[in-house]
Amino acid sequence: MGGVMTKGDSHKSSVPETKLEAKIIEAMKRRAAEGSNIKSFDSIILKFPKIDESLRKCKATFQDFDEDKNGAIDPKELKHCFHKLEISFSDEEINDLFGACDINEDMKINFNEFIVLLCLVYLLKEDPTAHHAKSQMGIPNLEATFEKLVDAFVFLDKNKDGYVCRSEMVDAINETTTGERSSGRIAMKRFEEMDWDKNGMVNFKEFLFAFTHWVGIEDIDDEQGKSNA
Numbered sequence: 001m002g003g004v005m006t007k008g009d010s011h012k013s014s015v016p017e018t019k020l021e022a023k024i025i026e027a028m029k030r031r032a033a034e035g036s037n038i039k040s041f042d043s044i045i046l047k048f049p050k051i052d053e054s055l056r057k058c059k060a061t062f063q064d065f066d067e068d069k070n071g072a073i074d075p076k077e078l079k080h081c082f083h084k085l086e087i088s089f090s091d092e093e094i095n096d097l098f099g100a101c102d103i104n105e106d107m108k109i110n111f112n113e114f115i116v117l118l119c120l121v122y123l124l125k126e127d128p129t130a131h132h133a134k135s136q137m138g139i140p141n142l143e144a145t146f147e148k149l150v151d152a153f154v155f156l157d158k159n160k161d162g163y164v165c166r167s168e169m170v171d172a173i174n175e176t177t178t179g180e181r182s183s184g185r186i187a188m189k190r191f192e193e194m195d196w197d198k199n200g201m202v203n204f205k206e207f208l209f210a211f212t213h214w215v216g217i218e219d220i221d222d223e224q225g226k227s228n229a
């Protein structure tokens with residue numbers, strides 16, 4: 001049963017704010033019904049370096065789609081991007097995704113926002129009721145990485161409601177069999193980082209943004225052009 005353990009206004013967050021968010025929640029619930037291949041919280045942590053490496057390789061893809069080379073993707077470039085990747089989302093869907101992932105609201109999608117956006121596309125395109133269900137993204141390696149991120153979220157979302165709440169995070173850590181207590185403490189700290197509005201719930205988008213923070217994706221720009229020391 002859905003053990004409600006957050007006090008106060010936890011119900012607020014379980015009502016999706018936008019049509020897109022509702023779709024993401026639905027897609028995540030569907031995916032959650034298939035279960036997760038992940039057995040422990042530690043194994044998620046162990047996957048971090050590989051996921052990080054794969055996402056960094058995606059920088060070249062990002063640069064390809066940044067047609068005017070200004071370091072960010074604007075709405076027009078994003079539409080071209082979807083066309084090239086043969087992702088047949090409607091203009092409305094693309095605009096909604098743009099708005100949802102343009103976290104700093106500068107009307108540009110920078111690299112870490114781009115990764116979150118593509119991962120949401122990966123999740124949404126699995127929707128069997130959508131007309132774009134059969135489309136592939138044309139970047140197979142990245143899809144495997146996105147699958148790992150979705151899988152990690154599904155593992156954490158025990159009651160399969162599309163959100164990870166604090167008690168689910170605690171459960172995941174308690175199931176850790178290696179007795180590595182310090183990783184548990186780090187995990188709780190990371191949960192606090194993910195939970196922007198401090199309502200005790202984390203959705204998939206928040207999870208993805210937190211992930212790009214953890215692995216330092218935002219710093220890539222600084223590394224580019226400089227020595228790789």
Ligand SMILES: [Ca+2]
Pocket residue numbers: 066067068069070071072073074077
């Ligand atoms: Ca651009």
Ligand SMILES: [Ca+2]
Pocket residue numbers: 101102103104105106107108109110113
């Ligand atoms: Ca932005």
Ligand SMILES: [Ca+2]
Pocket residue numbers: 156157158159160161162163164165168
């Ligand atoms: Ca949940």
